[in-house]
Amino acid sequence: xxxxxxxxxxxxxxxxxxxxxxxxxxxxxxxxxxxxxxxxxxxxxxxxxxxxxxxxxxxxxxxxxxxxxxxxxxxxxxxxxxxxxxxxxxxxxxxxxxxxxxxxxxxxxxxxxxxxxxxxxxxxxxxxxxxxxxxxxxxxxxxxxxxxxxxxxxxxxxxxxxxxxxxxxxxxxxxxxxxxxxxxxxxxxxxxxxxxxxxxxxxxxxxxxxxxxxxxxxxxxxxxxxxxxxxxxxxxxxxxxxxxxxxxxxxxxxxxxxxxxxxxxxxxxxxxxxxxxxxxxxxxxxxxxxxxxxxxxxxxxxxxxxxxxxxxxxxxxxxxxxxxxxxxxxxxxxxxxxxxxxxxxxxxxxxxxxxxxxxxxxxxxxxxxxxxxxxxxxxxxxxxxxxxxxxxxxxxxxxxxxxxxxxxxxxxxxxxxxxxxxxxxxxxxxxxxxxxxxxxxxxxxxxxxxxxxxxxxxxxxxxxxxxxxxxxxxxxxxxxxxxxxxxxxxxxxxxxxxxxxxxxxxxxxxxxxxxxxxxxxxxxxxxxxxxx
Numbered sequence: 342x343x344x345x346x347x348x349x350x351x352x353x354x355x356x357x358x359x360x361x362x363x364x365x366x367x368x369x370x371x372x373x374x375x376x377x378x379x380x381x382x383x384x385x386x387x388x389x390x391x392x393x394x395x396x397x398x399x400x401x402x403x404x405x406x407x408x409x410x411x412x413x414x415x416x417x418x419x420x421x422x423x424x425x426x427x428x429x430x431x432x433x434x435x436x437x438x439x440x441x442x443x444x445x446x447x448x449x450x451x452x453x454x455x456x457x458x459x460x461x462x463x464x465x466x467x468x469x470x471x472x473x474x475x476x477x478x479x480x481x482x483x484x485x486x487x488x489x490x491x492x493x494x495x496x497x498x499x500x501x502x503x504x505x506x507x508x509x510x511x512x513x514x515x516x517x518x519x520x521x522x523x524x525x526x527x528x529x530x531x532x533x534x535x536x537x538x539x540x541x542x543x544x545x546x547x548x549x550x551x552x553x554x555x556x557x558x559x560x561x562x563x564x565x566x567x568x569x570x571x572x573x574x575x576x577x578x579x580x581x582x583x584x585x586x587x588x589x590x591x592x593x594x595x596x597x598x599x600x601x602x603x604x605x606x607x608x609x610x611x612x613x614x615x616x617x618x619x620x621x622x623x624x625x626x627x628x629x630x631x632x633x634x635x636x637x638x639x640x641x642x643x644x645x646x647x648x649x650x651x652x653x654x655x656x657x658x659x660x661x662x663x664x665x666x667x668x669x670x671x672x673x674x675x676x677x678x679x680x681x682x683x684x685x686x687x688x689x690x691x692x693x694x695x696x697x698x699x700x701x702x703x704x705x706x707x708x709x710x711x712x713x714x715x716x717x718x719x720x721x722x723x724x725x726x727x728x729x730x731x732x733x734x735x736x737x738x739x740x741x742x743x744x745x746x747x748x749x750x751x752x753x754x755x756x757x758x759x760x761x762x763x764x765x766x767x768x769x770x771x772x773x774x775x776x777x778x779x780x781x782x783x784x785x786x787x788x789x790x791x792x793x794x795x796x797x798x799x800x801x802x803x804x805x806x807x808x809x810x811x812x813x814x815x816x817x818x819x820x821x822x823x824x825x826x827x828x829x830x831x832x833x834x835x836x837x838x839x840x841x842x843x844x845x846x847x848x849x850x851x852x853x854x855x856x857x858x859x860x861x862x863x864x865x866x867x868x869x870x871x872x873x
Contacts, residue, residue, distance in 0.1 A: 355397045362397055366405060375486065386410045389419060443488050446552055449510035450483040450523070452495065454503060481510050483548050490550045492557065497542040502529055505544065507554050522633045526556050529627040534563050542626065559626040566617040656714060663717035668705060670721060671698050674728050684800050685734040694727050730803070737804045741795070744808045748788055748815040752781035755822040768830045777822045784818050 355362070373380065386402060388410045393399065402410050429435040456478045482493045497503070507523040509515060533540045540561050547557040635643065675698050678691050686694070701720060709716065758766055759774035759781075766774075791806035798805050 351396070358397075362401060365398060365401060369405070380406050383408075387414055388412060389414050389416045444550065444552075445486045445488055446483055446548065447485065448514055449481050449485045450487075450548065450554060451479050451481045451508055451510040452546065453477050453479040453506045453508060454497075457499065479510075482546060483554075484510075487548065489548060489552060491548045493546045493548075495544040495546065497544060498539045499531075499542060500533055500539045502527070502531075504528070505556075507546075520633050523554055524630055524632045527629040527631070528559055529629070531561050531626045532624070543623075556628060556630065559628050560623045561626060563622045563624075564619055565622060566619055660712075660714040660717065663714050663721065664705070664709075664712075667701070667717050667721050667724075670724060670728075671702050671705070674698060674724070678731075682731050682735050685738070686731045687801050690727075690731075690801075694731075697724065697727065734800065734802075734804060737808060738800065740808050741804075741806075741811070744811045744815075745788060745792060748784065748811055748818070751815050751818055752785050755818065755826060756781045758826045766826060769825065769828055773825045773828075777825055780818060780821050784814055787814065 373383075383406055386406050386408060388399070388402065389412075393410075393412075399410055426437065426440065429437045430440065455476055480495070482495075483491060495505075505526045505528065507525070508521050509523065512521040515521065528542070528544070531540055531542065541563070543558075543560050543562055545557040545559075546554065548554050634640075675695065678686065678695060683691075701724060704720075709720070755777050759769075759777040788811065791810075794805040
């Protein structure tokens with residue numbers, strides 16, 4: 342590496358940037374020319390922004406306008422005030438002075454079409470006549486500074502389909518790489534009126550609020566004559582009845598002198614021909630619009646470039662993530678070796694691992710500052726090959742008691758089900774209960790043996806039993822015992838239907854038959870008669 346330093350004076354900087362400062366006045370001169378103003382007609386010059394504090398720019402402005410620039414506005418405050426004013430104008434709760442902002446088109450937009458050999462004049466109804474150039478006619482419909490939105494109408498006299506091209510009138514005003522053509526409109530087939538060799542078409546062009554040019558409508562215009570129904574109706578009286586004329590009465594009436602009126606001429610007697618009224622019929626004409634854009638090959642190339650750039654950004658992002666992961670692992674593992682993982686690593690392994698972490702950190706900030714993603718992944722793998730076993734021993738020791746407790750609880754629960762006197766499990770056969778008891782006892786014996794081996798094993802050595810093994814043993818016990826202890830009770834036996842009730846037996850001798858109330862009353866009466 343080489344340390345470099347130099348000094349640059351303001352005069353030297355302005356000399357090196359003179360070409361840039363010369364371009365600074367170009368948009369200002371253009372704005373004055375469009376407004377039809379001279380620099381000395383400007384009453385005040387206000388500058389806003391950080392670039393306006395460059396002494397050379399300020400000096401250039403003051404020399405051009407011949408007056409000192411002002412700094413009364415703050416950029417943020419100016420925007421806030423403008424927003425507040427616009428909100429007040431839109432709100433009915435405030436009354437403010439009228440302040441209107443109009444959008445205008447920055448470029449002149451023209452339309453061009455092929456001229457016909459002979460016929461009526463064609464062109465925009467409300468624009469200057471188009472300029473003929475060879476076999477085409479160009480007409481500027483929307484001059485520079487035209488207010489948005491705006492609509493113009495073009496009249497054509499054609500007998501066949503034709504095309505209209507929309508383009509920028511002055512290509513010298515465009516930036517490099519922007520084509521002059523904007524769009525092209527193909528106007529389709531249309532009917533030609535009878536008795537005429539050409540149809541009259543009205544094309545409405547619209548420049549919307551966003552500065553986008555489009556064809557709003559294309560219509561054929563035909564003038565036809567139709568009889569006027571009001572003129573053809575017969576004269577009526579005030580009450581609506583038809584007025585009877587002399588000719589309709591059948592006999593000529595005599596005048597005051599007793600003479601009959603002279604007979605009307607045959608043509609005068611005939612009803613007058615009805616008057617005709619001109620009407621305009623409009624019919625829509627179909628058209629197709631083709632905007633200027635890249636061809637298929639250029640579009641495909643641009644898409645491939647975009648994909649390549651996206652992939653480059655993705656690789657850079659993933660590389661940065663892996664670099665940060667390596668750096669974070671070095672700091673984290675170094676701290677844990679001296680605190681959390683102290684009991685689970687030997688002093689020799691800790692010393693060598695710390696040396697490895699230090700050397701990796703030095704490489705990361707020197708030679709590994711700008712490496713590829715694959716290199717960072719490889720370095721992370723080298724460190725994790727040493728650190729993962731230490732981390733595994735710590736995690737196993739921390740989670741083993743809880744997992745072992747879960748297995749013991751499961752065995753205890755199923756053992757109590759099998760050996761208890763709960764009536765809910767009385768229907769299960771004793772042989773199945775003995776199987777459950779034996780399975781739980783074997784699992785507890787296995788767990789006790791493994792925990793005893795683990796207790797005698799050093800914390801810095803590999804675990805004898807893993808939490809995954811204990812969890813698998815618990816799942817095995819549950820799969821074996823649960824189906825047995827969850828057997829449903831057998832259904833109770835169905836009761837046989839009771840036989841139908843038999844008829845009553847006849848009464849024995851000496852037994853008095855039962856009587857109704859009426860019978861009892863009769864028996865009493867007979868007893869009274871016997872007593873008499």
